[in-house]
Amino acid sequence: MIEITDLHKSYQMGSNSLHVLKGINFKVSQGELVSIMGSSGSGKSTFLNILGMLDEADQGSYTLDGVQIKNLNEKIAARYRNKFLGFIFQSFNLITYKNAIDNVGLPLYYQGLKRKERNERAMHYLEKVGLADWATHLPNELSGGQKQRVAIARALASDPKVLLADEPTGALDTKTSYEVMELIQGINDEGKTILIVTHEPDIAQMTKRIVNLKDGLIIDDRRVEQVRAKSYV
Amino acid sequence: MINKDQWNEIIEALTANWFRTVLTAFGVFWGIFILVILLAAGKGLENGVKKGFGDIATNTMFMWTQTISKPYKGLPKGRRYNFKITDVPSIRQQVPGLLYISPRNQLGGFGGANNVVRGLNTGAFNVYGDFPEIIKQDPITITSGRFLNYGDIDEKRKVAIIGDGVKKELFKPDEDPIGDYIKIQGVSFMVIGTYTKKSNNGDREQGQKEIFVPFTSFSQAFNSGDRVGWMAITAEDHNSITSLKKDVIEVVKTNHTIDPDDDRAVGNFDLYEEFNKVNGLFVALKGVAYFVGTLVLLSGIIGISNIMLIVVKERTKEIGIRRALGAAPWAIRGQILLESIFLTIVSGMAGIAASTGVIYVVNAILDGMPDTNETMFANPSVDLMVVCIALLILITSGLLAGLIPAQVAIRTKPIDALRTE
Numbered sequence: 001m002i003e004i005t006d007l008h009k010s011y012q013m014g015s016n017s018l019h020v021l022k023g024i025n026f027k028v029s030q031g032e033l034v035s036i037m038g039s040s041g042s043g044k045s046t047f048l049n050i051l052g053m054l055d056e057a058d059q060g061s062y063t064l065d066g067v068q069i070k071n072l073n074e075k076i077a078a079r080y081r082n083k084f085l086g087f088i089f090q091s092f093n094l095i096t097y098k099n100a101i102d103n104v105g106l107p108l109y110y111q112g113l114k115r116k117e118r119n120e121r122a123m124h125y126l127e128k129v130g131l132a133d134w135a136t137h138l139p140n141e142l143s144g145g146q147k148q149r150v151a152i153a154r155a156l157a158s159d160p161k162v163l164l165a166d167e168p169t170g171a172l173d174t175k176t177s178y179e180v181m182e183l184i185q186g187i188n189d190e191g192k193t194i195l196i197v198t199h200e201p202d203i204a205q206m207t208k209r210i211v212n213l214k215d216g217l218i219i220d221d222r223r224v225e226q227v228r229a230k231s232y233v
Numbered sequence: 234m235i236n237k238d239q240w241n242e243i244i245e246a247l248t249a250n251w252f253r254t255v256l257t258a259f260g261v262f263w264g265i266f267i268l269v270i271l272l273a274a275g276k277g278l279e280n281g282v283k284k285g286f287g288d289i290a291t292n293t294m295f296m297w298t299q300t301i302s303k304p305y306k307g308l309p310k311g312r313r314y315n316f317k318i319t320d321v322p323s324i325r326q327q328v329p330g331l332l333y334i335s336p337r338n339q340l341g342g343f344g345g346a347n348n349v350v351r352g353l354n355t356g357a358f359n360v361y362g363d364f365p366e367i368i369k370q371d372p373i374t375i376t377s378g379r380f381l382n383y384g385d386i387d388e389k390r391k392v393a394i395i396g397d398g399v400k401k402e403l404f405k406p407d408e409d410p411i412g413d414y415i416k417i418q419g420v421s422f423m424v425i426g427t428y429t430k431k432s433n434n435g436d437r438e439q440g441q442k443e444i445f446v447p448f449t450s451f452s453q454a455f456n457s458g459d460r461v462g463w464m465a466i467t468a469e470d471h472n473s474i475t476s477l478k479k480d481v482i483e484v485v486k487t488n489h490t491i492d493p494d495d496d497r498a499v500g501n502f503d504l505y506e507e508f509n510k511v512n513g514l515f516v517a518l519k520g521v522a523y524f525v526g527t528l529v530l531l532s533g534i535i536g537i538s539n540i541m542l543i544v545v546k547e548r549t550k551e552i553g554i555r556r557a558l559g560a561a562p563w564a565i566r567g568q569i570l571l572e573s574i575f576l577t578i579v580s581g582m583a584g585i586a587a588s589t590g591v592i593y594v595v596n597a598i599l600d601g602m603p604d605t606n607e608t609m610f611a612n613p614s615v616d617l618m619v620v621c622i623a624l625l626i627l628i629t630s631g632l633l634a635g636l637i638p639a640q641v642a643i644r645t646k647p648i649d650a651l652r653t654e
Contacts, residue, residue, distance in 0.1 A: 049648050052557070054557060054646070054647050054648040054651070055646070055648045074556075074561070074562045074643070075561045075562060075563070078556060078559050078560060078561040078562070078564075079559065079561065081556075081557060081558070081559050082558065082559020083559070087557050087558070089651070093550070093553075093554045093557075093651065094554075095551055095554060095555075096551075097245055097246075097249045098245065106555070106558050107558045107559055109238060110555075110558060110559040110560050110561070110564060111559070115237065115238060154558070158558075158559070
């Protein structure tokens with residue numbers, strides 16, 4: 001599903017060049033649930049951004065579902081993001097003046113779907129995350145956990161190949177975190193490939209594979225015994 | 234072009250901060266309001282002043298004799314001379330492009346003594362000896378009977394056309410003057426017509442107190458022989474009297490042995506030049522109106538551009554989210570542009586509507602005033618053309634106002650946009 005070889009990325013900070021990613025080789029196959037861990041400054045967010053086509057690598061190759069991701073202009077990048085990827089952010093990033101169903105329908109809007117079909121699909125995913133009753137509520141009328149579930153529904157709406165989650169539980173309390181993780185595990189059970197960036201070991205333990213990043217290199221990549229979030233809830 | 238979803242997006246974005254949207258819109262509203270009001274006011278002033286010219290043929294000059302100021306061919310300076318009736322065919326022959334040449338003689342004048350008698354009534358009126366063409370140069374409205382014709386000229390009929398003011402002073406209200414006689418300096422003339430005249434440079438009363446008699450009858454009755462008091466000369470429409478004036482005066486100078494360099498011998502008043510001056514004034518006024526109006530509008534547009542920039546800045550994160558979700562650059566750019574154009578047009582239309590409303594009210598008040606002849610302001614209006622131009626300006630400026638913010642909106646990389654907290 002994802003194949004990355006020798007990925008480099010550096011940032012220009014004035015006259016200094018900051019080498020963030022120093023040659024990463026990484027492979028993810030269909031249906032995996034991977035957590036990427038590392039201390040701050042380890043380059044994990046940069047890595048995720050490159051995976052999410054929000055940023056471009058200086059060097060190395062990146063293949064997503066058989067498509068070479070290279071030399072993208074913003075228009076094509078936007079289309080690939082829409083088609084291949086679903087994003088889940090730490091701060092939910094819902095659009096504040098749109099209600100839940102419109103937020104979920106947004107990726108479909110950019111696919112050019114008609115409103116009726118958009119709403120049907122969005123409703124389907126809202127049901128899936130258990131928020132059908134909250135469809136017409138604005139984000140500020142929802143709790144943190146509910147917001148993140150709306151965001152997950154939105155990430156799922158365009159039926160992407162891969163879900164990318166950047167600290168999905170970072171802004172949530174433990175109980176809500178586990179609820180969200182339970183939802184993510186459920187989605188993974190259905191066969192969706194999911195990558196999670198986190199620095200919480202207990203969250204990482206709920207994935208199937210943990211990748212440790214340090215100073216721009218993968219220092220550890222191991223499969224783990226998945227802890228089902230359900231057992232905590 | 235714009236589907237319902239895009240409309241929803243625009244409305245949602247603009248209503249997200251009502252107060253600010255309204256404030257921003259007010260800038261453009263005010264700009265277009267001022268522009269239209271200024272143009273309408275200019276038009277009103279123009280209408281008012283031009284009404285002062287009445288229906289007079291504006292491509293006209295008046296010419297009279299003055300004292301000769303230079304000796305010429307052995308003749309001394311300080312001579313006086315008169316136009317002759319023979320000057321008319323000679324001008325006609327030598328200066329092409331003239332429409333009417335009306336020689337005129339005149340009795341009475343401002344502050345003149347009583348010169349007209351009918352029964353027990355007397356009055357002081359201007360009496361003109363005229364050719365029939367004069368009615369086309371200085372139009373009057375015949376209210377009964379007829380105006381002069383060439384039969385009157387040829388047969389030297391002693392007939393007269395009198396103004397309403399004359400009729401009022403010499404006749405009883407229920408009397409019909411037609412066919413009756415009046416005595417002008419002791420000579421009886423039969424009244425064959427009455428007229429009324431539109432205002433003439435504010436001297437409306439005076440305009441109604443004139444008597445027109447055939448030129449030839451005038452000459453005979455009042456001993457003016459072949460002399461001509463003054464002339465009213467109108468050029469054909471395609472050339473201006475101002476350009477022909479020199480030729481006409483030259484002919485007169487040759488005919489009367491006057492030094493060609495003598496600028497004082499022939500007095501003249503060029504109505505066309507005056508009219509053009511007035512016209513030029515209004516062109517300038519219109520220019521000023523456009524200039525000021527456009528500048529005010531411009532500041533409104535800059536306001537919109539400014540606010541759109543702030544909006545884009547504020548929505549950086551939202552734009553980042555949208556792009557992460559798959560919005561192509563043009564979708565973002567298009568939305569910002571549409572918002573800007575929509576805002577501009579809506580507020581602009583409101584401005585046009587409001588200013589038209591004000592013009593309507595002013596018109597209603599002006600109509601209600603008793604004598605509109607005294608005001609220098611009449612019927613302020615803007616034509617559809619101006620509204621169309623304003624609308625065009627609005628659309629263009631909306632586009633321009635949105636352009637920079639739209640560019641700013643997509644210049645930020647989605648990743649940077651998302652990072653903004």
